[in-house]
Amino acid sequence: MGKTVLCACEDVTLSEVRRAFARGHRDLESVKRYTGFGTGPCQGRSCQNAVVQELLRLGATPAEITPFTSRPPAHPVTFGTLAALDPSALPLDEGIPLPVLPPPPGPSPSGPLPERADVVIVGGGILGLSLAYELGRRGVRDVVVLERSYLNSGASGRNGGGVRAQWSTPTMVRLGLRSLQLFARFAGETGVNVWFRRGGYLFLAPDAAQVARLERNRAIQAAQGMRTRILSPAQACEVVPELDRSRFVAASWNPDDGVVFPWPFQWGYAAGAERNGATVRTFTPVTGLEISGGLVRSVKTPAGRIRCDTVVNACGAWSPEVARLAGVALPNRPTRHEILVSGPLKPWLGPLVSLLGTGLYFSQSQRGEIVGGMGDPAEPAGIAHGATLRFLARFSRALTDLVPAAAGIPVMRQWAGNYDVTPDNNPILGPAGPANFFQLSGFVGHGFMMAPAVAELMADWMTGREKDEIFDRFGFDRFARGTAVGEDFIIG
């Protein structure tokens, strides 16, 4: 036999836990993500204590064994059962788990900080890490990335992993296509698997207005060589036979879009950036920015101060908070977005499917889970990470209407992340306030898929190479100039 299996759901062995710890994944949230323990049907009920016993033997601190956030439902329940709940009888609230009072002390900063750096990047999500990686490749080695929590704690670790080039403007199509290229070669380049699979994106249009929108987008996409086609319901059902074809009148299909497993990107980019000379520090929040003469001079953290030439704000939903430290008022409005996974199924669903006008989208992960979300028009602005029963009811209704066979599948886990929403649904890139205070935020739920391409362009610009037109188009000053152009193909 040979193996000591701690997590029977996901086949996680004692030696895999030891390997994760040795690689620096020391806290329970990180060990969970790196090994996969506790992500199966029992959700850690059978294995979390055994993993903690081993981590303590390995030398984990009490703060590092804070239990991972428990995820509802406590027991699997089928989409069909949840679809019977009336969402309108379930008013939105902050969701669960409710905060614990007093909160347990978190892990301390993961290592000493350098006293100075050329570039300090605030935010260890995919945007910040990919920028650190690309800067390193261009010879800027003196880079520090500061992450307030564990890697994958924010939206980069909470999204559904969809990556597409089916957008509505030439700029976004170009960025999407470039990102897809970079996603495809990420594993080979960084040595970390991300399970990129070109299963396509299938957008379903329920009415004539949505069909017109898809037709318009298709023309823009075709101009850049994309293979997007408009399909009849019967043709769409050849791609996904389980769809109820009475629910839509046409579909837009690009077989070259795809899905990835989001977590390893953070590990791959962080390790790659460190190989290129950068320093990545977790559990290190930024508490202040020292400004004089119109420039940010240093970044303050509980672990010390870093003098620097340039600061990049890549904090996603937290970007306005960090910008405020420099006296800059960003217009970003973080908004919760809920998501769930089912138990793992054998492959049946190739593409990511989205039903326009409803916010519903779903795909099948590499592990076989149905991963899906659905935006809620009633959701107020504000950072929130709680999960609601209302979302389970809304999603399950919409999914089982569109895919009736899904009714018998149990839901395993739900959680939430935050979209970083801007007034025109486009990102905010480049300086704001102090001349060396760069923004890399406002991606409205699509930062993950845009990050590789945008990081390349941003690193080019920051190292004195070509300045792409996106930095004019998506500059902070567009709101003052009144030149904002809205992106209308936001999903979820």
Added chain:
Amino acid sequence: MPRLPDPRFATDCTVSVDGRAVPARKGESIASALVAAGRPLLSRSAKYHRPRGPFCLSGSCGSCLVRVDGEPNQRACRTPCQDGLRVETQNGWPDAERDVLGLIDPLTPHGLDVHHMLTRPLPLNRALVAFTRRLAGSGRMPDRPAPRGPEASTETFDALVLGSGPAGLAAAEELARSGRRVLLAEQDLLLGGRLRAGLEPGFAPGSWPADVSRAVAAHGGEVAVGTTAVGLWHDGGEPICLLVARSPARTRLVRASRILVCTGGDARPPVFEGCDLPGVFSGRALALALAEHGVVPGRRAAVLGTGPEAETIVERFRAAGMESVLVAQPPIRATGRSRVTSLGLADGSKIPCDTVAQGAPPAPSPDLLRALGVGVDWNPAFEAFSPRVADDGTTQVAGLFAAGEVARPVSAAAAAAWGRRAGEAARG
């Protein structure tokens, strides 16, 4: 001898498992019927295609998933048998027993580093992604649309008591006798929880569950068996519990100003090489299956543990005709192909056995309490996370109470006393 030769335990229905008929008793779980039939192998595991079978038999682990009447990933231990039920093992080809991909396990003695394997060159990585996608996932998509569940009812009670072990019974009784309208929800079809296994002499349930039921009903309350608390949420700013019953199918949204979580602990798998083999079970669950359905899990059992519960389990197995030994030292490894055949100990000795029963008490189960904001602490004494529950059953969350093994290992008598105090505190 799969079952005790007592007419009380006669089988009365047949379920089909991978096309083969398995005799069963109506109302017992699929997992119980398969243990009685000597066939605990239900699926192959996610990565290494190791054999998997039921462990906890009580809905807290995830290793007994099967396909039932075309619906994938159903817990065999939560699905009651009835005539004609169609059960299929999962993730094995041609089936879980003969699975060809079972070769992955011996071929990867040091495991797989999935994050770093075969990342280049690109064509090889693409092949890896395509191949592992085929391998991944356990259940197959349902063959046909399932009907939507029944419309959910929305109900309000004075108090909601989850779980009917000694703590839940005592809490519900206390609340009912003080005039509160109580909903007592139990996931099994019978009340009593751990008392049903009868492992604590001197604390037999007797007529207590029936007395409590009468008391609850007398004050306008209700006892709902076969009803699982799927979760607690907070929609609308107040705690709300989703309760799901299978047969008859019923979905209920329940609000109550007092919620008492007495759902018991989570069976705790032992940790040693091969601990995940079919044939390794929760001892308490086996004792319950033996007591209620006459299930004799095998011929030779090794019972792990040092406490009185483990000793009683050894006696029960012996009385049922099994060879049974108590194993006080930590095992080193279990061996066997599709089921455990022997247990190796630190002193070099080897115990031939087809059944390993975990006799250690269950671990606390904080998830429902954590949902509403109860904190947990690592308890080094019993090496488990334990929710913060006071001796009077109160928690840091107003209106949320708990008692019994859901919070920490306690005897049945102590759990009952704790449940009573929680009932008093919740009575208000």
